[in-house]
Amino acid sequence: MLGSVDGRIKQDIWGYKDPAKYFEEPASKIKADAWLVGRVTMQEFSSKKPRPAMKSTVRIPKEDFVGTHDAKTYAVVIDPSGKCHWDKNMVSTEHVIEVLTEKVSSGYLEHLRAKNVSYLFGGKTELDLALVLEKLNRHFGIKRVRIDGGGHVNGSFLKAGLIDEFSLVLAPVADGTIGAPTLFEAEKGFGKRTATRFRLKSVKKIFDDFLWIRYDVIR
Ligand SMILES: NC(=O)c1ccc[n+]([C@@H]2O[C@H](COP(=O)([O-])OP(=O)(O)OC[C@H]3O[C@@H](n4cnc5c(N)ncnc54)[C@H](OP(=O)(O)O)[C@@H]3O)[C@@H](O)[C@H]2O)c1
The missing domain is CATH 3.40.430.10 (Dihydrofolate Reductase, subunit A)
Incomplete structure (x- = not known):
């Protein structure tokens, strides 16, 4: 910092x-294998375009998703309500991982899947940060995270x-x-x-x- x-x-x-x-x-x-920031900080790096309506006709299950990527390092955002909007699944050389709660809509998950942005659920309405770290390790092999504010x-x-x-x-x-x-x-x-x-x-x-x-x- x-x-x-x-x-x-x-x-x-x-x-x-x-x-x-x-x-x-x-x-x-x-x-570090990943840097991690809060939603407010990540919005300085995510799409600046006006956010489209994200409605879905299908219900997407609240299950973790690993988007196709060949990056070796990751950019993780704590975004419990799904407010970041993405044009691509990378920030610089890092693949984006969204950390969500189950409050997010199927429309938002559809948006992330369409852009191949990975996501994981850290809780129903509140985040369990120890669980989030455990999932980052389990799904992406991340061992060392640099928390960047x-x-x-x-x-x-x-x-x-x-x-x-x-x-x-x-x-x-x-x-x-x-x-x-x-x-x-x-x-x-x-x-x-x-x-x-x-x-x-x-x-x-x-x-x-x-x-x-x-x-x-x-x-
Ligand atoms: N000087 C430096 O080294 C440095 C480094 C990084 C950033 N910055 C600056 O810091 C400013 C932003 O800092 P900030 O403290 O306002 O925001 P932040 O930490 O970047 O983001 C805060 C947001 O992240 C989500 N969040 C974080 N922890 C959470 C938790 N445990 N559970 C649920 N949600 C959680 C919430 O999103 P929701 O509101 O969507 O619920 C919360 O409002 C920016 O101006 C940035 O440029 C400075």
Whole structure:
């Protein structure tokens, strides 16, 4: 993740010419079989065309589907209601996998099948993220997933206790936008949950005055 000193992740007002490079260059050094993002982040990569009506005359069973592909790496999106619309089944060199709940319509499944986008069900109305990881391994042989944000997806994997390592590129900028997503958006208020603690693994100065900090999660 790329974060400001106050933990914010949207770079809209940071004033960098090429903000993507500060995220992408370090991320490319973290090898994984798949990268995974939330629906809001993936809509930056999926189709920008207006979404057509997705009605189906046939009922498609709520069963996992592996689309034809020859990619070796994957782009996974947590999209419980099926809001991403696809022109093709790839983002860059990665084959797209939609993680859905059974709330989605047959029309949406028909759309994914027509584009050969793979999908799996992670729950009836809510997602079981441990099950999602198990299915990614079972259907696609994925062993290592790089969770690439945004804050809500990071927060839900954090809350489920499914993060082993955390990589942060700390940008020398204070953002201060109240309500903008932060690195981890898990829960409102101080409930019974305790914060996740990390152990420092490495820290490196990059791009002159950014810090690349890597942590292990303390179990
Ligand atoms: N600085 C960085 O390194 C970095 C990295 C990635 C993204 N970003 C930025 O972060 C922003 C988006 O962050 P965000 O936190 O608003 O959104 P996000 O995490 O990308 O997506 C959140 C959405 O994903 C779905 N979702 C996530 N976890 C879920 C769960 N456990 N169960 C059910 N649904 C789940 C929900 O979709 P529904 O609403 O459809 O239910 C939720 O609203 C974008 O502006 C993006 O550019 C920054």
